[in-house]
Amino acid sequence: MVQDFLTEIRRNLTEKCGVIPGNRLLVALSGGADSVALLHALHSLSPALGISVCAAHFNHMIRGEEAQRDQRLAQRLCASLGIPLTVGARDVPALARESATTLETAARAARYEFLRRVMPQQRADCIAVAHHMDDQAESIMLHLIRGSGMRGLLGMCYRSGDIVRPMLSLRRAQVVEYIAQNGLEYCTDSTNLIADGARNRLRLDVLPYVREHLNPRLDESLCSMAELLTEDEAYLSAIARDALDSARLSRGYSRTTLMELPAPILSRALRMALKEAGVYADIERKHIDALTRFLSARTGARLHIPHIIAKIDYDSISFGAEVHHEPYCVPLPPGEAVTAGGFTVRAALCDDPLQRSPHVAFLDADKLNGTLCARTRRDGDRFHPLGASGAKKLKDVLIDKKIPREGRCMPVICDEDSIVYVYGLCVAETAKVDEHTRRILKITFDKRPNMDYND
Helix, strand or coil: HHHHHHHHHHHHHHCCCCCCCCEEEEECCCCCHHHHHHHHHHHHHHHHHCCHHHHHHHECCCCCCHHHHHHHHHHHHHHHHHEEEHHHHHCHHHHHHHHHCCCCHHHHHHHHHHHHHHHHCCCEEEEEEEECCHHHHHHHHHHCCCCCCCCHHHHCCCEEEEEEEECCCCHHHHHHHHHHHHHCEEECHHHHHCCHHHHHHHHHHHHHHHHCCCCCHHHHHHHHHHHHHHHHHHHHHHHHHHHHHHEEECCEEEEEHHCCHHHHHHHHHHHHHHHHHHCCCCCCCCHHHHHHHCCCCCCCEEECCCCEEEEEECCEEEEECCCCCCCCECCCCCCCEEECCEEEEEEEECCCCCCCCCCCEEEEEECCCCCEEEEEECCCCEEEEEECCCCCEHHHHHHHHHCCHHHHHEEEECCCCCCCEEEEEEEEHHCCCCCCCCCCCEEEEEEECCCCCCC
């Protein structure tokens, strides 16, 4: 039976986890039976597979002396096998309070942050965790109870980025048997024996009842279902990827194209778009449903979802962070001025030949009234664009030019009467240079990097 256990892990490592000779695996070693068995098995297989093994133990500072006991066991085990071990600790209860999350969520976040910090220190290629088939079935059932979509029913993968799960096809009973046959010492987390949370109640009460009275092969059935759904999901995701690429614009995505997609493809395409925008967590079905409805919103509409804002501009939907610009107004004497908006503005009389550019303004100095200033737009601003028949609201001018809302934070140059230049757009008809001009005022802008203005 020991050989069967090792054979299964070896097959999973090479065929499903993508581990190759020369890789170094960092084992997340809690001191419990599962992680102890995984560490021992990988150590036993390392010569044949041409891999090396190291370990990391994280003390969550939740269980007092019991946690110290787990740490000491991890240290003894690694010392006996000659495996390098890195130990870390963090006050997870305090972290949970500070971040207003559950203890379980805070513990997971702190643990994986520690493991990924240890990876480069140990020159590891991936992190090996000890999830097995019983854990897989437990996770799938928990997602099912909570009303998850297909993604939640897929369960855990043998490899997810830098995480590998070589024991995912093995039952908990096989792990216990391997431990006993090899005489391995391990610790039991007492909190896992208390049915006080959803996962523990499921593990201790619900799943044993179903196995005994309804389906003794429940775990195999759930995991088989997950494998079939994984194939379906891969197929649908490939279609959604092609559809999203077809909807891609220079800025965002065509909402007309997206609205023509079938619901199962659209939901996946929207999730992909959010990931491209940097959102990897906290997106639920209600957010995707809200985005689907939002596709038909009017131009200028905004929708706040976790970590990001969706924006409608004419036929496009795009995603980005909300950008707040502090209002400013700085005098613009001959010389230069620096605005809070990230520009250095220079004004000087010149004899340069006129160059048509929306980023350089040539004004008739004698048509200007009083001191100039560079400032942010204000509600009610009016502007008479070059060549236009008259003045209108600047907001309407920008809308007519189809300038996206997030690109309308450009500075404007004003005299004491009116706006004489809008950066990135044009000068005012009332200040233009013509055949009667005697003095030309040249205004140039140097924009600091990474500012959110349209060029």
